[in-house]
Amino acid sequence: MAELFHEIDHCVTAPQGFRAGTTACGIKSDAGIKDLAILVSDVPCTVGGVFTTHNLRAAPVLLCQERLQDGQGQAVVVNSGNANCATGEQGLHNAYRMTELAATKLGLAPELIFCSSTGIIGRQLPMEKLEAGIPQIELSSEYGDAFAEAIMTTDTRPKRLALEFEIEGQAVRLGGVTKGAGMIRPNMATMLSYLTTDVAVERAWLQQELRDAVNDSYNMVSVDGDMSTNDTCLIFANGLAGNTPLNAQHPDAETFRQALRYITCYLAREMARDGEGATKLQTIHVRGARDKADAVLAARSLTRSPLWQCALAGGDPNWGRIAAAAGSSGCEFDQNAFDIFIGETQIAAKGMAIDYDQDQAHAAMAGDEVLITIDLHLGNGEATAWGCDLTHGYIDENSLYTR
Amino acid sequence: MAELFHEIDHCVTAPQGFRAGTTACGIKSDAGIKDLAILVSDVPCTVGGVFTTHNLRAAPVLLCQERLQDGQGQAVVVNSGNANCATGEQGLHNAYRMTELAATKLGLAPELIFCSSTGIIGRQLPMEKLEAGIPQIELSSEYGDAFAEAIMTTDTRPKRLALEFEIEGQAVRLGGVTKGAGMIRPNMATMLSYLTTDVAVERAWLQQELRDAVNDSYNMVSVDGDMSTNDTCLIFANGLAGNTPLNAQHPDAETFRQALRYITCYLAREMARDGEGATKLQTIHVRGARDKADAVLAARSLTRSPLWQCALAGGDPNWGRIAAAAGSSGCEFDQNAFDIFIGETQIAAKGMAIDYDQDQAHAAMAGDEVLITIDLHLGNGEATAWGCDLTHGYIDENSLYTR
Numbered sequence: 178m179a180e181l182f183h184e185i186d187h188c189v190t191a192p193q194g195f196r197a198g199t200t201a202c203g204i205k206s207d208a209g210i211k212d213l214a215i216l217v218s219d220v221p222c223t224v225g226g227v228f229t230t231h232n233l234r235a236a237p238v239l240l241c242q243e244r245l246q247d248g249q250g251q252a253v254v255v256n257s258g259n260a261n262c263a264t265g266e267q268g269l270h271n272a273y274r275m276t277e278l279a280a281t282k283l284g285l286a287p288e289l290i291f292c293s294s295t296g297i298i299g300r301q302l303p304m305e306k307l308e309a310g311i312p313q314i315e316l317s318s319e320y321g322d323a324f325a326e327a328i329m330t331t332d333t334r335p336k337r338l339a340l341e342f343e344i345e346g347q348a349v350r351l352g353g354v355t356k357g358a359g360m361i362r363p364n365m366a367t368m369l370s371y372l373t374t375d376v377a378v379e380r381a382w383l384q385q386e387l388r389d390a391v392n393d394s395y396n397m398v399s400v401d402g403d404m405s406t407n408d409t410c411l412i413f414a415n416g417l418a419g420n421t422p423l424n425a426q427h428p429d430a431e432t433f434r435q436a437l438r439y440i441t442c443y444l445a446r447e448m449a450r451d452g453e454g455a456t457k458l459q460t461i462h463v464r465g466a467r468d469k470a471d472a473v474l475a476a477r478s479l480t481r482s483p484l485w486q487c488a489l490a491g492g493d494p495n496w497g498r499i500a501a502a503a504g505s506s507g508c509e510f511d512q513n514a515f516d517i518f519i520g521e522t523q524i525a526a527k528g529m530a531i532d533y534d535q536d537q538a539h540a541a542m543a544g545d546e547v548l549i550t551i552d553l554h555l556g557n558g559e560a561t562a563w564g565c566d567l568t569h570g571y572i573d574e575n576s577l578y579t580r
Numbered sequence: 581m582a583e584l585f586h587e588i589d590h591c592v593t594a595p596q597g598f599r600a601g602t603t604a605c606g607i608k609s610d611a612g613i614k615d616l617a618i619l620v621s622d623v624p625c626t627v628g629g630v631f632t633t634h635n636l637r638a639a640p641v642l643l644c645q646e647r648l649q650d651g652q653g654q655a656v657v658v659n660s661g662n663a664n665c666a667t668g669e670q671g672l673h674n675a676y677r678m679t680e681l682a683a684t685k686l687g688l689a690p691e692l693i694f695c696s697s698t699g700i701i702g703r704q705l706p707m708e709k710l711e712a713g714i715p716q717i718e719l720s721s722e723y724g725d726a727f728a729e730a731i732m733t734t735d736t737r738p739k740r741l742a743l744e745f746e747i748e749g750q751a752v753r754l755g756g757v758t759k760g761a762g763m764i765r766p767n768m769a770t771m772l773s774y775l776t777t778d779v780a781v782e783r784a785w786l787q788q789e790l791r792d793a794v795n796d797s798y799n800m801v802s803v804d805g806d807m808s809t810n811d812t813c814l815i816f817a818n819g820l821a822g823n824t825p826l827n828a829q830h831p832d833a834e835t836f837r838q839a840l841r842y843i844t845c846y847l848a849r850e851m852a853r854d855g856e857g858a859t860k861l862q863t864i865h866v867r868g869a870r871d872k873a874d875a876v877l878a879a880r881s882l883t884r885s886p887l888w889q890c891a892l893a894g895g896d897p898n899w900g901r902i903a904a905a906a907g908s909s910g911c912e913f914d915q916n917a918f919d920i921f922i923g924e925t926q927i928a929a930k931g932m933a934i935d936y937d938q939d940q941a942h943a944a945m946a947g948d949e950v951l952i953t954i955d956l957h958l959g960n961g962e963a964t965a966w967g968c969d970l971t972h973g974y975i976d977e978n979s980l981y982t983r
Binding site: 231232233234260262263264265273297298299300326482483487488490491493496497498500501503504505508509510512514525527528529530540566567569572574575577 | 893915
């Protein structure tokens with residue numbers, strides 16, 4: 178991490194004026210598992226948001242997109258265990274009702290409340306459980322970590338981070354959480370992510386910076402190539418730091434941008450590392466592409482290739498599968514030009530195998546983090562993507578089924 | 581099968597004037613496993629061909645594409661165990677050398693010989709094994725079945741078929757073989773396929789009909805979404821039936837077209853059924869799409885969704901994953917309009933769950949063939965795709981690795 182910022186505790190409740198709370202309302206079948214959460218600011222926030230581009234969009238996504246139009250908000254209520262997707266008019270009604278329940282609980286106008294749902298597709302939300310659960314939630318500025326846990330589905334661990342840095346010479350904070358695990362592919366990666374900050378930020382610039390940061394982080398993650406119906410990333414900026422609102426001209430804009438990118442890239446990596454069944458995190462760095470868009474295609478292609486993901490699981494430096502995935506990605510590709518590195522070891526040069534140190538290559542495949550670098554030798558485009566291996570665990574997670 | 585044609589034995593050597601032969605030359609590590617094969621016609625043929633669209637194209641594909649330019653050919657020599665891909669100038673030289681060896685063996689000009697290779701990417705062909713093996717091959721019109729076996733890689737069984745039907749009132753034949761199993765995705769599905777016929781066919785019409793048949797068959801198969809570097813489909817028409825060469829105006833053109841489509845669709849289904857680790861064949865039928873291209877997108881999307889493939893493996897009628905895959909395919913999609921059927925049982929109507937007979941739905945998921953029908957209610961576009969489930973077997977096949 179650059180010395181511009183340092184990590185602090187409490188993730189989304191680290192910035193001034195944010196509180197969170199959770200409860201187990203029984204939507205998930207396992208009794209006592211937290212499945213309902215609220216994140217709220219003491220004062221209205223400027224809000225930015227990025228959502229799934231899926232043609233099947235869950236009711237809470239439709240609600241968020243509508244409410245984002247005026248760029249204001251103060252809270253989000255989230256349940257896990259049910260995605261409220263493919264639920265028709267009733268589902269949309271239930272999403273609105275969910276925000277009304279939170280509004281009553283918080284003493285706010287419903288229009289200031291966003292909502293998200295994650296879990297199984299195609300079943301109506303059990304509204305009686307939400308009606309009973311939302312009033313029970315106890316809010317605290319120390320409950321950010323619990324919020325990160327309550328939004329998990331098949332995640333094995335929460336993903337959360339907060340940074341402290343300076344704007345106009347004064348300490349400010351940015352926090353974030355995300356959930357991931359399955360149905361993970363750009364655009365966006367399947368996930369819910371919430372970011373909070375006490376920095377004052379102009380709305381248009383906040384939205385643009387969020388979109389750019391998401392493109393280079395969450396949208397560069399794939400677990401299984403399955404795009405989700407519920408992807409949501411929201412940022413709440415409550416301005417309690419009292420700075421002149423940030424925009425592109427502000428002298429500290431770059432600091433905020435770097436902090437935002439640090440958090441979103443960290444959370445993206447953690448999501449890939451905790452993919453369903455994953456035993457290895459892979460980072461794919463493509464350089465020398467014709468342009469950035471081509472680099473993105475090539476880098477993502479490895480994260481979505483079951484054949485390469487299996488080789489990764491087995492620790493097999495099978496560069497033929499790397500080349501096959503990159504070459505079929507749609508990027509410009511000269512089959513007599515590309516180089517491939519596993520870790521620090523070059524495996525292929527000018528499209529062909531070279532003599533390499535086999536012990537070094539095997540060692541680079543053996544750990545729980547594997548770095549692949551592809552140089553296409555066609556231009557200056559670069560991109561980094563993150564993914565994981567494909568294991569029995571993924572299949573068990575998604576095929577074991579009891580009527 | 582329509583009564584227009586009936587099945588006969590010997591697949592690619594069923595048509596008059598075709599012979600095949602195989603040997604075990606030791607390219608595959610397992611001694612004694614057939615890995616080298618020749619298919620030859622007694623007389624020159626009109627040849628049609630369709631190849632991978634991958635940007636990393638194996639040397640034999642480059643050779644075939646060059647030799648197809650004059651539309652003439654008489655034989656193909658094929659090895660398994662090594663793909664001769666990502667092998668540079670040396671690889672291209674070896675592909676030409678492979679056809680020279682076959683030409684010497686057969687007493688033909690090298691320009692009339694095509695070649696294919698399938699197996700691992702990134703290693704040079706062991707030419708000394710080909711030099712020793714090709715002269716050993718014994719050719720016979722009864723060895724079509726052995727040819728189908730020699731081109732297998734991780735296939736568990738050969739895929740082959742021949743049909744007899746009438747052109748100008750006289751019995752003619754069309755035979756085909758294919759290999760599949762892994763790295764299987766359009767365009768084309770990863771595969772080698774060879775078709776033979778004694779029917780005389782005009783070159784341009786043969787090429788067009790082959791391309792159309794491949795689009796509706798091999799290009800509608802996916803095992804793992806990984807596109808191959810070596811896909812090759814060749815058809816050899818030697819004209820020994822003595823008919824007026826077929827073209828679009830010939831009164832029996834439709835009979836030939838139906839026979840070609842019957843064989844390619846049969847082989848496509850068999851390839852999906854024998855996908856690496858597969859326990860179930862799935863057939864996806866999409867109707868009511870805006871147009872055929874949209875139907876193709878939606879149908880293929882299910883064959884490439886690991887999440888749905890896992891549900892299929894588990895016998896789980898998880899229609900939310902079906903809807904999520906179809907909705908993210910890029911086809912036009914009205915989330916309040918689509919219907920989903922599993923077998924004969926309707927599971928979703930107008931984008932939402934309906935009360936359905938659970939026993940019936942579970943029974944429809946339980947067998948080794950599962951039919952999914954999606955009606956998008958947006959137009960008249962239809963398409964059918966084939967795929968398989970995702971199991972531990974796929975992962976074991978592709979991740980177990982010994983240095």
